[in-house]
Amino acid sequence: MVRLSIATGLTALAVALTSTTAFAQTEISWWHSMGGELGERVEQIAADFNASQSDYVVVPSYRGEYEESLVNTIAAFRAGEQPDIVQVYEVGTGTMMAAKGAVYPVYQLMADHGANFDPSAYLPVVTGYYTDTEGNMLSMPFNSSTPILYYNKTVFEKAGLDPNTPPKTWEDIEAFSKKILESGAASCGFTMGYAATWLGTENVSALHNVPYGTLENGFGGLGSELTFNHPIAVRLWEKLKEWQDNGVFSYGGPAGGPDTSPKFYAQDCAIMMNSSASRAGVLTNAKDFEVGFGMLPYFADVEGAPQNSIIGGATLWVLSGHTDEEYTGVAQFLNYLSSAEVQATFHQATGYLPVTTAAYELSQEQGYYEANPGADIAIRQINLNPPTENSKGVRFGNMPQIRTVLDEELQAVLNGSKSAQEALDSAVERGNAILREFEAANQ
Amino acid sequence: METKRTIFPSKGLPYLLVAPQLIITLIFFIWPASQAVKSSFERADPFGLSTQFVGLTHYLRLFQDPLYLASIGRTALFAAAVTIIAMGLGLILAAAVNRVVRTSQFYTTLMVWPYAVSPVVAGILWWFLFNSATGLLPFVLKYFGVVWNHNLNANQAMIFVVIAAAWKQISYNFLFFVAGMQSIPASLTEAAAIDGASPFKRFWTIVFPLLSPTTFFLFIVNVNYVMFDTFGIIAATTGGGPNQATNILVYKVYQDGFIGLNLGASSAQSVILMLFVIILTVVQFRFVERRVQY
Numbered sequence: 001m002v003r004l005s006i007a008t009g010l011t012a013l014a015v016a017l018t019s020t021t022a023f024a025q026t027e028i029s030w031w032h033s034m035g036g037e038l039g040e041r042v043e044q045i046a047a048d049f050n051a052s053q054s055d056y057v058v059v060p061s062y063r064g065e066y067e068e069s070l071v072n073t074i075a076a077f078r079a080g081e082q083p084d085i086v087q088v089y090e091v092g093t094g095t096m097m098a099a100k101g102a103v104y105p106v107y108q109l110m111a112d113h114g115a116n117f118d119p120s121a122y123l124p125v126v127t128g129y130y131t132d133t134e135g136n137m138l139s140m141p142f143n144s145s146t147p148i149l150y151y152n153k154t155v156f157e158k159a160g161l162d163p164n165t166p167p168k169t170w171e172d173i174e175a176f177s178k179k180i181l182e183s184g185a186a187s188c189g190f191t192m193g194y195a196a197t198w199l200g201t202e203n204v205s206a207l208h209n210v211p212y213g214t215l216e217n218g219f220g221g222l223g224s225e226l227t228f229n230h231p232i233a234v235r236l237w238e239k240l241k242e243w244q245d246n247g248v249f250s251y252g253g254p255a256g257g258p259d260t261s262p263k264f265y266a267q268d269c270a271i272m273m274n275s276s277a278s279r280a281g282v283l284t285n286a287k288d289f290e291v292g293f294g295m296l297p298y299f300a301d302v303e304g305a306p307q308n309s310i311i312g313g314a315t316l317w318v319l320s321g322h323t324d325e326e327y328t329g330v331a332q333f334l335n336y337l338s339s340a341e342v343q344a345t346f347h348q349a350t351g352y353l354p355v356t357t358a359a360y361e362l363s364q365e366q367g368y369y370e371a372n373p374g375a376d377i378a379i380r381q382i383n384l385n386p387p388t389e390n391s392k393g394v395r396f397g398n399m400p401q402i403r404t405v406l407d408e409e410l411q412a413v414l415n416g417s418k419s420a421q422e423a424l425d426s427a428v429e430r431g432n433a434i435l436r437e438f439e440a441a442n443q
Numbered sequence: 444m445e446t447k448r449t450i451f452p453s454k455g456l457p458y459l460l461v462a463p464q465l466i467i468t469l470i471f472f473i474w475p476a477s478q479a480v481k482s483s484f485e486r487a488d489p490f491g492l493s494t495q496f497v498g499l500t501h502y503l504r505l506f507q508d509p510l511y512l513a514s515i516g517r518t519a520l521f522a523a524a525v526t527i528i529a530m531g532l533g534l535i536l537a538a539a540v541n542r543v544v545r546t547s548q549f550y551t552t553l554m555v556w557p558y559a560v561s562p563v564v565a566g567i568l569w570w571f572l573f574n575s576a577t578g579l580l581p582f583v584l585k586y587f588g589v590v591w592n593h594n595l596n597a598n599q600a601m602i603f604v605v606i607a608a609a610w611k612q613i614s615y616n617f618l619f620f621v622a623g624m625q626s627i628p629a630s631l632t633e634a635a636a637i638d639g640a641s642p643f644k645r646f647w648t649i650v651f652p653l654l655s656p657t658t659f660f661l662f663i664v665n666v667n668y669v670m671f672d673t674f675g676i677i678a679a680t681t682g683g684g685p686n687q688a689t690n691i692l693v694y695k696v697y698q699d700g701f702i703g704l705n706l707g708a709s710s711a712q713s714v715i716l717m718l719f720v721i722i723l724t725v726v727q728f729r730f731v732e733r734r735v736q737y
Contacts, residue, residue, distance in 0.1 A: 067701070067702055070704075071701050071704070074489050074490055074704070077490055077491075078490070078491045095489060095704060098488065099488065099489065099490045099492060100492070101490070101492045102490040102492060244595075251592075251594055251595060252576075252594075253594045253684075254594075254682060254684050254685075255682070259574065259575060259576045259594065262574075262576045262577050263576050266576065266577065268576065398703055398704065398705070400702050400703065400704075401698075401699075401702065401703035401704075401705070404698065404702065404703075407684065408684065408685070408686040408687055409686070411594070411595055411684055411685035411686040412685075412686040414595050414685075415595040415596060415597065415685060415686070417597075417686070434703070437486075437705060437708075440486060441486050441487065441488045441493075441705075441707075442488050442493075443493075
């Protein structure tokens with residue numbers, strides 16, 4: 001995926017560099033991390049906005065994956081060359097929120113520059129993730145996704161399973177996988193992206209309604225401590241080790257799991273858990289088999305599960321240090337971006353969530369969900385129950401580093417050098433040290 | 444070595460002549476390096492909005508951090524393995540070319556190709572070959588009963604990055620060894636051959652000792668390569684994993700600084716690396732250059 005997006009990124013950059021600006025139009029720079037087909041969607045949105053009015057020109061440019069783009073933005077800010085708008089992934093939220101002088105909060109921008117902006121138009125799970133403790137929305141939701149379950153209907157059938165019944169619980173996952181392995185229909189039961197992080201701890205905590213960290217999962221302030229070494233995570237990680245050894249599970253690598261999707265596409269693994277935004281890619285790559293969709297599994301004996309899943313993806317941050325004229329254009333553009341039509345088109349083309357209620361309703365009216373079974377799994381999953389303190393998201397500074405720690409510790413469990421409890425305890429300890437460092441740097 | 448003295452007509456001219464090089468060095472090396480030194484004593488938020496002086500905190504923490512200490516040991520192992528393999532194979536190939544196809548430039552050209560490949564691209568090539576899901580080598584290894592999964596197996600991951608890093612450097616070593624061998628007078632080996640020395644003995648007692656200047660030079664260059672240029676290979680293959688098994692010092696600088704945005708701690712690490720290079724360079728000039736004759 002990284003490799004693909006380098007090529008497309010260069011193309012996008014070349015396009016951005018060569019696109020000429022008509023005279024007297026105010027240029028608005030938008031740095032993003034959408035490679036490949038997603039990048040084309042972004043280009044399209046900007047082109048449509050530019051065609052809709054003549055005062056402003058939005059110039060999108062691809063700046064690498066989320067991590068790279070964030071680093072580029074920070075370097076640019078330090079050099080006084082920051083863009084107007086930058087797309088930052090959800091785990092960068094803590095970092096951006098703490099950077100008070102660098103960010104022009106979206107609610108304030110909208111108030112200052114006259115666009116009628118209504119945060120309540122957005123889905124509560126989405127706004128919840130990106131508002132500060134006073135309830136102000138600091139960045140503009142753009143592409144939000146949540147992990148869902150994909151399964152290979154063709155393999156299910158071969159294994160004698162009902163192709164129309166996706167596994168619901170971890171117990172199902174185990175039983176189904178064993179049946180698949182025994183029948184020889186596939187060589188592995190399931191694989192998952194973000195195995196140690198977004199899925200393996202963050203969403204596991206949310207779905208079982210247990211805290212990931214203190215102070216409302218970090219929403220309450222920089223002094224929070226991590227608590228994801230709870231019995232449910234330990235139980236899952238122990239199971240993952242057992243399953244990795246007996247073939248039920250196959251680890252796809254750290255971070256997003258570069259080998260996860262290939263294992264599913266190649267029909268090695270019958271089930272994959274991954275971002276809902278993988279939908280388009282999965283459908284394109286699933287050439288010789290039929291794909292089914294389901295919700296993330298949970299442990300059946302845990303009371304209150306499944307609560308609701310949490311989102312990932314990215315939002316748009318407006319950076320300080322630009323002219324009022326530019327900000328007026330930014331406000332107009334963000335308003336355009338949140339319109340039901342734009343959101344619904346983007347949602348349907350990509351598998352990202354419809355971030356506003358209006359976009360969801362419009363998609364329903366258009367009959368999109370009837371024509372595309374499974375496309376509403378993600379949105380139903382984040383709305384299973386009203387979000388609690390444990391399931392509205394996580395917010396920690398230096399979150400990317402904490403995720404790296406979790407990846408490393410899960411690897412230690414899977415290769416047998418640590419027990420699940422030891423690894424999660426160690427991850428909490430190392431993660432807390434990272435949080436204290438962030439707290440000290442942002443006092 | 445003899446030192447040559449040139450007399451310039453005016454005092455300003457020599458300074459003017461070295462000025463371009465000095466300016467480039469100042470702007471692109473001294474200034475950024477001094478910034479790194481400065482920020483290694485500071486704790487700053489990523490955007491540089493607030494900065495506080497923390498003295499040696501970052502350095503003290505580094506040397507108390509078991510993960511950093513482990514990374515030093517791991518880097519030493521990695522450096523030794525890559526240097527030995529890359530230089531050993533480079534030498535063997537050079538000897539082969541020198542002996543068998545002395546006149547053929549064709550093989551030499553082919554051998555140099557990998558050097559033109561950038562570390563990231565080299566990493567990606569090997570990533571494809573070793574990919575546990577779709578790669579060719581795991582597929583072949585399966586027939587020998589080896590389950591290849593460098594995503595989880597620490598030793599396999601290390602072998603993987605060592606191979607990828609060494610492969611790229613073999614060409615460079617090969618080229619220098621070939622040049623070194625060609626400058627050894629053929630009369631020496633011919634005389635030994637007449638005295639009845641076997642090809643191996645001729646190589647070991649004549650060619651290899653006479654190659655020592657090249658070998659020393661390459662040793663320094665290779666260690667430098669392993670310490671710094673292998674970053675791209677690690678980034679494109681294992682990303683330092685599994686569980687830090689291939690997280691060498693230079694990659695850790697990137698991880699802590701660019702992914703973690705902990706610029707102070709990351710700067711402290713790069714200052715330590717910089718000191719290492721300075722020491723290595725001093726060693727090269729002080730001892731190696733003095734002792735060897737070109």
